Amino acid sequence: MAKEKLNYIHIIVTVYVLQLGVDMFRMSNMLAEDFGTNGWIAILIVSIFVVGIIYTIGLVYRLGEGKSIFEILENHLPKFMLYPFYLGVAVLWTLIGTFIGKHYIFVLQMLSFPTTSQSIFNGMLIFLAIILFSMGIYNMVKAATIFFFFTVWTIFVVAFYLPEFEFIRLTTHFFSGGDGYIKGFYRVFVTFFGFELVLLLFPYMQKNTPVFKATLIGHLLLTSAYVIASIVCFGVFSLYQLKYLLVPGLELLSYIELPFVERVESLIFNLFIGEVIVSIGFYFWGAQEMLIRLFRKHSKAKKAKKLTLALIAGIFVYSMQFDTLIQVHEMLHKLSLFHTAVIFGLPIVLLSLLFWEKRKEKKSNAKSI
Template sequence: MKEKLSFFHATILIYMFQSGVAILGMPNLLANYFGTNGWLGIFLVSFIVSVNILLIWIVHRLGGSRSVYDILEQSVPKLVLFPVYLALAFLWAMLGCLTTKQYVLIFQMFSFPTTPPMALKLLMDILALLLISKGIYVIAKAATIFFWLIIWMLLLLLFFLGDFEWARLTPFVFKGGESILSGSLNLFFGYLGYELSLFIFPYTDRKTKFIKAVFIANIMITFVYLITCIVCFGFYSIDQLKTIQYPVIDIMSYIRLPFVQRVENLFYGFFMFTTLFSTVMYVWAAKEACQRIFPKTKPGVLEFIILTIVYFIGFIPEVMNEVRQWLQTSGHIQIGVAFGFPIIVILVLLLQRKKGGVADG
């Protein structure tokens, strides 16, 4: 009997690959695009994500624990699906690659300015390869361990209560922002990852209440983003937030410990864990898609090939602005996939149900 993901492990897994380095610049993004009290935009985007999760819930309700690939291949010719699988695999692999590249460029900026960024990325890709090769159950258990290694960092926000001023939040809402629509799209990037839960159905069962785990993970990441951004909006003025590119890193520099200097560098290192799992899950999803095309490939080969290809592609964007532009383009496409893919699967399931061809897994 195959092992199934427990409710707790599923929740932590979804949380870990939703979270990432997006939180570091989120207060700056909210201040520029939403304006005063921009942290309220988190509620807006979280609600949109919840609507998307409802679509995933409908897929799970209609198809049970069946793989979405099995559902599609039951009604759509593989000749049509295989190019789609390749396109999705490339998109997900690129998202994993660019997420890592963004992290190492920021890390290099603050800690290792003379170290080639692709050398740091190679180390993270090796860690990702080792995790992916162990399978989704080991990934989930490793995610739980790393979750406890980073979640305590929320307590660091208590250091800033003495300097927090409610007056800095102002009574105005969304004044002085550039565009709420553009801001919502950019903020959505910080939530991406939950949509991969669509491909974890075969590794769960009805007793796991998997969709409930996805909702709870989304609430958890919303809470973390919200409390962090509120503290930043109360610690800095709106004009300061608009000029500081990474307010969360900057605010960490105000923490003083008697036994550590440049404590923000130490804390930033912990964000490697969330970045690693974002990369791991996107590459894992890419591997799962390619596995449908090459089912007889030996274990470990596909993920190695995928990581090798995108590693060399990662040399092309050399500076942060280029990486950000690539991420923005890939993120926009992925948002479309996040909403469009479940809708397509729902339509296929309804067609199968109408024909009496649905077999619940």
């Protein structure tokens, strides 16, 4: 029986799910603080920038002819350079996965469970993510597909606010009353994190998968969701209200009244738990893939899996000291700085190695002639 392979639809859905996060509900608050009036336009600007990075990932896949990024790196770089990199990225991705879950749990507590222990909730979330990533990449992608259909429809809830929407609130001024564009562009860029994990999926894809096109479509779907949600918030709330409200998206949903649901915002936010579990699971899986490379010569993949679980447990214990949402935001900001270096640096390094390899091949072919 042929081994299952991921097709471009899987990539589209996975990219959308990995990029989507809790920040969707607080996006308009960040935009109002950093850019002021019509801050939603910043999403489009940053999205174009992200497309450029996605293009480099597609180029890596095409030039490398679908080879694993580990194969490319290990064919050209020595172990003493790669092993610290693998270990560092594994720790970074485990930290990011853990604190993504912690961020979600803090907001969930504010909505529904203010007296329940945050550590218990976060532990349950991480446990579910461990079960998910231990099932393998193909089952993880299938889970992402299911949760995609659970949540993608929620963007149409904004139709309830069309009668309340006023174009005059958007004003004719652009980026007026914001605190800082550079900080703002970076904060918006961080909300798109997740697409970089496509680099690890190369060996699992069908041959000649249009990686750039699939990743681009998934990214543009999410961009559309962010823009629609932000425009509605800017058209319903005043700029002052958006700056004051911590999570405007949930505040907006709280005004919807349905006969069969008491609190719509809680229902919709709870649906996003699946997306969060998938994101955490993918980051843990990515960390495990990095650690496996440390033991590849000795066929000790089981040791890498045990090391991954130990790393997750250690970081979970470490994360318990962060007991406020502000502390979690600050930690995620610090982690995002290192993560940005990986997102920019890894594709560039891979492209450089592939260009050098192609150049060597041309020279050797010219000599043989």
